[in-house]
Amino acid sequence: MKLRTTKYIVKEGFINTYRNLLMSLASVGVVTASMIILGVFLVIALNLSYNTQKLKEQPQIQVFCEPELDDEQIRTIEKSIKNDSRVKKYTYVSKQEALKKAKEMLGDDQDVVEGLGDDFMPVSFIVELNNLKESQNVVSAFKSIQGVGNVRYSQERIDFILNIATWVQVGNLALIIILLAVAMFIISNTIKLTVFARRKEINIMKYIGATDWFIRWPFIVEGVIIGLAGAAIGFVAISIVYGILWGKVAEGVNIFSLVSLGEIQFNVTYTFVLVGIGIGAIGSTISIRKYLQV
Amino acid sequence: MVEFRSVTKEYSNGTVALNDINLNLDKGEFAFIVGHSGSGKSTMLKLILKEEDPTAGEVFVNGYNVSALKRKEIPYLRRSLGVVFQDFRLLPNKTVYENVAFAMQITEALPREIRRQVPMSLALVGLSKKANVYPGQLSGGEQQRVALARALVNNPALLIADEPTGNLDPETSWEIMKLLSEVNYRGTTVIVATHEKNIVDSMKKRVIAIDKGVIVRDQEKGQYEDEVKNYKVYS
Structure with missing residues (x-):
């Protein structure tokens, strides 16, 4: 395609959007509404996966050594943890730290351990795994290491988190796909109205020898303009509302923490731009097909 | 032919x-x-x-x-070929000039060619003065002349x-x-x-x-x- 044709097509797309201003605005409204709904799902999805991720990252397995082991023996245990390929990272908890934690936990009843040295406290390792699904095997492996007194982990909790994570991912994907399909249907219908209103023009263009693409492109440009405009308004709305919400949640103490506004905006921006262009272009192409058969 | x-x-x-x-x-x-x-x-x-x-x-x-x-x-x-219809078939959202120019734009003609040919074609049908008017503002006869100018602008061998x-x-x-x-x-x-x-x-x-x-x-x-x-x- 020649440059002057491209210029003509883009210009024509803008002119047409402007000439059918009312229709264009109606379409922008529909796109905006769909985008806001999509944005809400996206925000929920992002926050859920952010929080599951955070839960997952919390220490799940703690390996306790026998209290009477000497440094050499502890180092051997540490080595076997370190060399295990399934371990993502581990933290060393010394006797002193263990005692401090115990005191913290006891609170007012600290006198129970008063006078006792840290000698009776076990050294332990907090272990994080690459894949939570392997925890059962890892735990039994660690238990069999000589000098390991106990391995603490919560199978139920891990299973629960794993379940939620999968469920959230699948559920969100399904919702987003359904929503995209609905949005595209609505938009292609709206553009169909524009195309229908101008079927005569399309017909005339065909009669004087315009190629299909020459006719199609300005409509696609129009669709993309509408899609992007709707996406832009939707983006602003989501940003403002999320900004307010984020401020409110950040004030209080919550187990559930929110993804930062910046990250939301980044994700929403590229999704909206892609979706806006995509539904605009595909919607136009679908709607115009019928009228090109002359 | x-x-x-x-x-x-x-x-x-x-x-x-x-x-x-x-x-x-x-x-x-x-x-x-x-x-x-x-x-x-x-x-x-x-x-x-x-x-x-x-x-x-x-x-x-x-x-x-x-x-x-x-x-x-x-x-x-x-x-x-150039074609003229009973119902004129002009593009309502384009001016007389744009309607005629459109037949050249679809052939990806040079803008300089378009600027030369379109006025010539409009002059031939006697509508040079109505170049910037929309078809809806023209009489039937004038609209048909625009359609004729459009049909002729690419110098077709057959009309x-x-x-x-x-x-x-x-x-x-x-x-x-x-x-x-x-x-x-x-x-x-x-x-x-x-x-x-x-x-x-x-x-x-x-x-x-x-x-x-x-x-x-x-x-x-x-x-x-x-x-x-x-x-x-x-x-």
């Missing part, structure tokens, strides 16, 4: 619009196709424009074997007019016919489908009469109605 070889056209509902038509038009000719509505003259034009395909036979236009043309090649056939005066009053009709004559005089082959007796009779051009899908008469300097045929009817 235009050739029909044993062309038959049967529509899917069973109507036979054309029945074994043979026709040959040379370069520079001016021909009327006459007949009642439903006689098959519109179908002939549709076959020339490849709006329809013949059921049997072949159609040649401007060196294109129209019946064998692929869908993608249709625009190029149509660009090689096809389907009932060009069907929506116009007699006086305006004559203006259009004069313009068509002039275009023909400059060397363009012109085919006009019409059922306006007055015009056909006074122009004294080739007349091809169609009735029930068959060419019943093909006459140089012909009349709308055939005296001989009428004589036979009454004898």
Whole structure:
């Protein structure tokens, strides 16, 4: 395609959007509404996966050594943890730290351990795994290491988190796909109205020898303009509302923490731009097909 | 220029619009196709424009074997001819100038060519002063002249007019016919489908009469109605 044709097509797309201003605005409204709904799902999805991720990252397995082991023996245990390929990272908890934690936990009843040295406290390792699904095997492996007194982990909790994570991912994907399909249907219908209103023009263009693409492109440009405009308004709305919400949640103490506004905006921006262009272009192409058969 | 070889056209509902038509038009000719509505003259034009395909036979236009043309090649056939319709078919959202320029834009013509050709074409039909007006603000005759300017802007070798005066009053009709004559005089082959007796009779051009899908008469300097045929009817 020649440059002057491209210029003509883009210009024509803008002119047409402007000439059918009312229709264009109606379409922008529909796109905006769909985008806001999509944005809400996206925000929920992002926050859920952010929080599951955070839960997952919390220490799940703690390996306790026998209290009477000497440094050499502890180092051997540490080595076997370190060399295990399934371990993502581990933290060393010394006797002193263990005692401090115990005191913290006891609170007012600290006198129970008063006078006792840290000698009776076990050294332990907090272990994080690459894949939570392997925890059962890892735990039994660690238990069999000589000098390991106990391995603490919560199978139920891990299973629960794993379940939620999968469920959230699948559920969100399904919702987003359904929503995209609905949005595209609505938009292609709206553009169909524009195309229908101008079927005569399309017909005339065909009669004087315009190629299909020459006719199609300005409509696609129009669709993309509408899609992007709707996406832009939707983006602003989501940003403002999320900004307010984020401020409110950040004030209080919550187990559930929110993804930062910046990250939301980044994700929403590229999704909206892609979706806006995509539904605009595909919607136009679908709607115009019928009228090109002359 | 235009050739029909044993062309038959049967529509899917069973109507036979054309029945074994043979026709040959040379370069520079001016021909009327006459007949009642439903006689098959519109179908002939549709076959020339490849709006329809013949059921049997072949159609040649401007060196294109129209019946064998692929869908993608249709625009190029149509660009090689100028077409004028009864209902003008102008783009309502474009000015007179833009309407004419559009026919050149689709051929990806140079802007400098467009700026040169469009005013020339508008001058030919006498509408230079209305270049920036929208079609809705023009009279029927003026709109048809815009359509004619658009049809001629790419200098087609063949001009096809389907009932060009069907929506116009007699006086305006004559203006259009004069313009068509002039275009023909400059060397363009012109085919006009019409059922306006007055015009056909006074122009004294080739007349091809169609009735029930068959060419019943093909006459140089012909009349709308055939005296001989009428004589036979009454004898």
